[in-house]
Amino acid sequence: MSEEAETPRKNGPLRDVARGIGVISPVLMVYTAIGMAYGVLAIDSGIPPWLAVAMSALVYAGTAQLVGVQMIALSLPPVSIIITAAVINARFFVMASGLVPYLRQFSWWQRTLYAMQLTDATFALHIARLPRGNATKTEIYTTNIVGHLVWVGATTAGVIVGQTAENLDAFAIDFAMPAMFVGLLVPLVRDRGQVLVGLGAAAATIGFFAVGASFWTILLATAVGILIGLGADRWAK
Amino acid sequence: MDQTTLLLTVFGVAAVSLAIRAAPLLLLSGRRLPRVMEEMLEYVPAAALAALTMQLLAVREGAVLIAPDDVRWWALLPTIAIAAWRRSMLLTVFLGVALVAGLRLVTG
Numbered sequence: 001m002s003e004e005a006e007t008p009r010k011n012g013p014l015r016d017v018a019r020g021i022g023v024i025s026p027v028l029m030v031y032t033a034i035g036m037a038y039g040v041l042a043i044d045s046g047i048p049p050w051l052a053v054a055m056s057a058l059v060y061a062g063t064a065q066l067v068g069v070q071m072i073a074l075s076l077p078p079v080s081i082i083i084t085a086a087v088i089n090a091r092f093f094v095m096a097s098g099l100v101p102y103l104r105q106f107s108w109w110q111r112t113l114y115a116m117q118l119t120d121a122t123f124a125l126h127i128a129r130l131p132r133g134n135a136t137k138t139e140i141y142t143t144n145i146v147g148h149l150v151w152v153g154a155t156t157a158g159v160i161v162g163q164t165a166e167n168l169d170a171f172a173i174d175f176a177m178p179a180m181f182v183g184l185l186v187p188l189v190r191d192r193g194q195v196l197v198g199l200g201a202a203a204a205t206i207g208f209f210a211v212g213a214s215f216w217t218i219l220l221a222t223a224v225g226i227l228i229g230l231g232a233d234r235w236a237k
Numbered sequence: 238m239d240q241t242t243l244l245l246t247v248f249g250v251a252a253v254s255l256a257i258r259a260a261p262l263l264l265l266s267g268r269r270l271p272r273v274m275e276e277m278l279e280y281v282p283a284a285a286l287a288a289l290t291m292q293l294l295a296v297r298e299g300a301v302l303i304a305p306d307d308v309r310w311w312a313l314l315p316t317i318a319i320a321a322w323r324r325s326m327l328l329t330v331f332l333g334v335a336l337v338a339g340l341r342l343v344t345g
Contacts (some may be wrong), residue, residue, distance in 0.1 A: 050245070058247060112263070
């Protein structure tokens with residue numbers, strides 16, 4: 001920090017673009033791997049290739065996309081798919097709320113573009129960097145746009161692999177998505193409350209499906225998990 | 238699903254995904270959410286991911302099916318252990334899939 005204050009900061013849009021790419025670069029490898037996995041899984045679940053790529057371009061939220069293609073493949077009602085996507089993406093509401101103080105100088109359309117490219121990874125990068133106040137808009141948007149482009153590119157590559165590979169079931173690809181959810185879920189579980197939330201929601205899923213709640217199961221089971229979490233908080237106090 | 242329904246679904250998912258992310262930036266100027274809402278949002282990822290995992294494993298053609306000959310159930314606990322051990326999603330997917338592929342080879 002003090003070093004940057006003493007030496008005059010090199011300016012110019014090219015420097016900012018280079019900085020922006022530097023900031024996102026550790027994330028790009030992860031995006032490439034997950035984006036490709038998503039593309040392969042999307043084709044495996046039987047949705048059209050253009051749709052898999054369109055979702056990466058327009059939705060740009062990995063978990064919601066993965067769940068979305070599964071639900072589309074099952075021909076579930078569009079309204080239930082859209083509501084499920086909203087529930088899965090609810091965490092971004094909290095993240096975006098945390099970024100509000102640092103985006104006051106941005107116009108409404110700049111905030112909208114920023115919001116469209118807010119992911120778990122870019123949130124982590126920006127919440128660490130923006131409070132220091134030395135990131136320019138060019139740098140911030142370079143980070144976001146490069147991440148988005150790599151995500152779409154990796155999806156396209158995955159779609160191509162998914163179409164050319166013959167029998168993906170032999171590679172146990174049907175376990176890739178459960179494993180991915182486990183890999184996302186387990187690191188989130190930091191206390192006993194979260195363990196109860198996960199177990200409760202898992203048990204509720206079986207229960208709701210068994211009694212015929214079909215496509216509302218995920219929403220209902222998520223609600224049960226949240227209530228268990230709130231209950232655990234009150235109990236612990 | 239026909240093409241129009243597909244397109245509408247994707248646009249719908251895109252619209253809610255954007256709205257959720259943009260709403261705080263456009264509407265809240267630094268105000269905080271009510272405490273109970275923040276608490277609830279904290280539990281959304283764990284609850285939703287657990288439910289989604291269970292749905293993928295337990296639901297086959299619209300009915301609940303927990304069969305011991307489905308090796309994915311045997312792989313679930315080791316996969317959770319791998320995730321807890323390395324906290325890496327990529328490694329979890331890689332080893333989890335390898336484990337299921339191996340189990341299928343062994344059990345035929």
